[in-house]
Amino acid sequence: MAKTGKLAAFKLGKKTAMVNLPAQFVTASSSNAKGQKYSNLVDYANNKDKIDDQNNESITELLDLKKQFNEADYATRTSATTEQEPIFSSDKLHYNNHDISVLRKRLEKAQSNGNNIHELAFSLRGDWLVENNLYDPKTGNIDQDKLKHAQQKVAKTLINQGFKLPLGESDRDVVWFGVIHQDTDHLNMHLWFTKETKKERPEMLKQSGPFKGQPTGVIPLEKIELAKHEFRKELMKDKSRQKRVAILKGLGQLKKDIILSSDEALSSERYVDQIKAIFLALPQEKKGHWQVGNSNLMANHTKVAKANHLTNQLLNDLFQNEFKEEYASFKQLGRQFDAFKY
Structure with missing residues (x-):
């Protein structure tokens, strides 16, 4: 999708996919080798004023997850967000500096424990947003809270059902965060998540091949489709x-x-x-x-x-x-x- 250079200036009358949900991930070992830190994805202070899997969908316009580590303010860049505190997660819709600090430490712990970090990007066309009272093209207003609540629900589904076993060994064992970007012709919502403690369950590790012993990164396509369905259903207005x-x-x-x-x-x-x-x-x-x-x-x-x-x-x-x-x-x-x- 193309950058518009503006906020909330989504293209209308373009009958393309309502929700596109590409998925990608990178391993801790490859990130460590390049000196990349998971916590760089949420470098809040700098913005204050993938290994792509063949079973997952992909769009060429999505910035490769591996490159995002070099974009210090990729998640929270002011050219794409309108909120002062745009990052959110399962517990809060707006993360402040303290929350970001805690989030960074948890991401660093997840990386030190050898876990993959995953990203999914929700792409919603403007017409669908208008039809479901989520976007007013005249004022540029977006119902960001409703969008965030929908992603909170979908994140739980992906984390608990996207793998052979729930990704975390408890509700507190997975760290995730999301953000809404508005500077492209479709609205984009990003979701990053990783297990925090070390993976030791055999079902969640590669059992053979060059990556034996490393965490599996595949999210089956049917699980991604389930997430898309749940996301649409959560956001549809009653009439639709x-x-x-x-x-x-x-x-x-x-x-x-x-x-x-x-x-x-x-x-x-x-x-x-x-x-x-x-x-x-x-x-x-x-x-x-x-x-x-x-x-x-x-x-x-x-x-x-x-x-x-x-x-x-x-x-x-x-x-x-x-x-x-x-x-x-x-x-x-x-x-x-x-x-x-x-």
């Missing part, structure tokens, strides 16, 4: 949330109607030959042990590839004939539901 629920109910009812009517449709003579062809294409030596869902219907080079292709064609015919109206409505509601995510 009610509309979303209504669409989900409509999708569920259409799905139910199609399934209930499928037996009658398939029993007609129109599809007998197609059903027979599917049966004959199945591996007869596996009769009685056929399973559904082991491969995509369009997958090739499997024992059931031919049967899957024939089944896919049968479904297409059913949706073009018997369920044409229901399927059209289903796709329309599906597009409306996608609009809540993108």
Whole structure:
């Protein structure tokens, strides 16, 4: 995303992703080797007047986490924030000098104990902020408190569910902080977090390879998607949330109607030959042990590839004939539901 050179001057009318959530992390060993300190990320005094993981999303515009250590005021720079005390965490929405001092010491302890530091960046487009009463383009006002409360909730989810086990061994064993940046065409919220005490649980350490014994850094994509969903849900205004629920109910009812009517449709003579062809294409030596869902219907080079292709064609015919109206409505509601995510 591009720098605007202004605060709260977000682009409107740009139908790109509502929330983009790239994730990156760096290891303590690589930071130590370069003389980089985790605490540099929150160098509050200077601003008073990644190892990228292939399973995580990435955007080229996000400043590499490794480079952020060299940006002394990256988190709190005045060109991106409007608050006097922009850093927040689980306990307070505004960190003062004392809070920052404690935060720095905890980050230094986490680094000395060999823990990774993670960053996730929430990117929210201006139109979505306006739709949900989070941003007034006329005044430039942003409901920062509501945004911070949403990130507090999501941070807890990521820390407790983003790994094989909760990242911390207690509620006080993880240190995290966040900040809102306003100097790009989308609003950005950053979240940095790390375990404070030394990792010793085998499930949380690499068991083989060149990084054996070091903390794992991967946050599975499905966990990131869960965080995005929770973040959107937390910030949606009631009207949008009610509309979303209504669409989900409509999708569920259409799905139910199609399934209930499928037996009658398939029993007609129109599809007998197609059903027979599917049966004959199945591996007869596996009769009685056929399973559904082991491969995509369009997958090739499997024992059931031919049967899957024939089944896919049968479904297409059913949706073009018997369920044409229901399927059209289903796709329309599906597009409306996608609009809540993108």
